[in-house]
Amino acid sequence: xxxxxxxxxxxxxxxxxxxxxxxxxxxxxxxxxxxxxxxxxxxxxxxxxxxxxxxxxxxxxxxxxxxxxxxxxxxxxxxxxxxxxxxxxxxxxxxxxxxxxxxxxxxxxxxxxxxxxxxxxxxxxxxxxxxxxxxxxxxxxxxxxxxxxxxxxxxxxxxxxxxxxxxxxxxxxxxxxxxxxxxxxxxxxxxxxxxxxxxxxxxxxxxxxxxxxxxxxxxxxxxxxxxxxxxxxxxxxxxxxxxxxxxxxxxxxxxxxxx
Numbered sequence: 001x002x003x004x005x006x007x008x009x010x011x012x013x014x015x016x017x018x019x020x021x022x023x024x025x026x027x028x029x030x031x032x033x034x035x036x037x038x039x040x041x042x043x044x045x046x047x048x049x050x051x052x053x054x055x056x057x058x059x060x061x062x063x064x065x066x067x068x069x070x071x072x073x074x075x076x077x078x079x080x081x082x083x084x085x086x087x088x089x090x091x092x093x094x095x096x097x098x099x100x101x102x103x104x105x106x107x108x109x110x111x112x113x114x115x116x117x118x119x120x121x122x123x124x125x126x127x128x129x130x131x132x133x134x135x136x137x138x139x140x141x142x143x144x145x146x147x148x149x150x151x152x153x154x155x156x157x158x159x160x161x162x163x164x165x166x167x168x169x170x171x172x173x174x175x176x177x178x179x180x181x182x183x184x185x186x187x188x189x190x191x192x193x194x195x196x197x198x199x200x201x202x203x204x205x206x207x208x209x210x211x212x213x214x215x216x217x218x219x220x221x222x223x224x225x226x227x228x229x230x231x232x233x234x235x236x237x238x239x240x241x242x243x244x245x246x247x248x249x250x251x252x253x254x255x256x257x258x259x
Contacts, residue, residue: 002046006071006082008063010040013071014082022082022104025051090171102132111171113164113204134165152216156207159215166222167204174200179225187232194228 006015006022014022023031025040041052054060063072070078084099090111097106098116109116113130121127128136151159174180180200184191191197203221212218 002044002051004060006086007060008067008069008071012063012067014079016044017085017104020103022084090168092175098127100129100132101126102128102136105129105131113168114208130161130164130168134161137161152214152219154215156210156212156215156218160207163207163215163218167200167207170200170222179229183228183232190232193232196224197228198224200225 001017003015003017007013007025008015009024010026011024014024014027016023016025016028018028025044029040029043041055042050044051046054051060055062063069070081073079084097084104085106087094087106088097088108088111089105090107093108095108098109098112098121099106107116107129109118116127156163171180182197182199182202183194184197198221203218203225206212206221207218212221
């Protein structure tokens with residue numbers, strides 16, 4: 001994905017984000033193109049149009065060679081500062097963010113799960129987010145295959161990382177913050193229709209307070225969020241790209257069957 005506010009030129013400004021890292025346009029075509037002499041202006045397209053056309057129309061502006069902005073800076077610190085997202089991956093706001101050393105994601109310390117204490121951070125201490133911990137540990141964490149039904153019977157402590165991963169995915173997917181906070185506060189007549197309200201922040205609170213004994217208890221609350229949404233709206237709706245029952249359960253199965 002191309003980010004206009006990070007673009008400076010072909011060589012300056014890491015303006016293209018992949019799942020693995022931020023890259024300049026030149027780095028992107030060099031890594032991803034099979035052409036012998038790729039041209040970033042013509043080979044990279046946005047909405048079917050080459051970047052050269054966006055530059056011609058002044059939608060993208062190439063910075064001067066004498067530009068002294070942080071995007072054009074050649075210092076190691078300024079270039080390193082472009083390696084991670086400018087917004088929190090969870091709440092999508094800016095502020096004081098911690099950066100994963102393995103991927104482009106950034107987080108507020110209290111948005112990440114588990115929450116990150118200051119003692120865990122330091123100039124010389126690498127920090128890795130839950131997404132990357134799960135990705136890099138699957139081979140030794142899951143030596144044998146486990147079914148969804150088997151996972152449900154496990155103690156929550158055996159799958160705490162997966163539960164945290166699932167919640168982070170839901171927070172990120174819920175762009176409009178529909179299922180984050182207590183709906184009884186802001187949604188009119190909600191409590192008169194829904195007798196067992198539950199929301200993401202409450203699930204996180206219960207997880208952190210060790211109120212879930214098994215994975216089944218945790219999964220039941222997560223599915224109840226979407227069931228409540230469907231019941232209140234009297235239709236089968238999609239929230240966070242997850243359908244209330246069948247698709248929601250399928251997504252949970254994918255998380256818990258990570259082997």
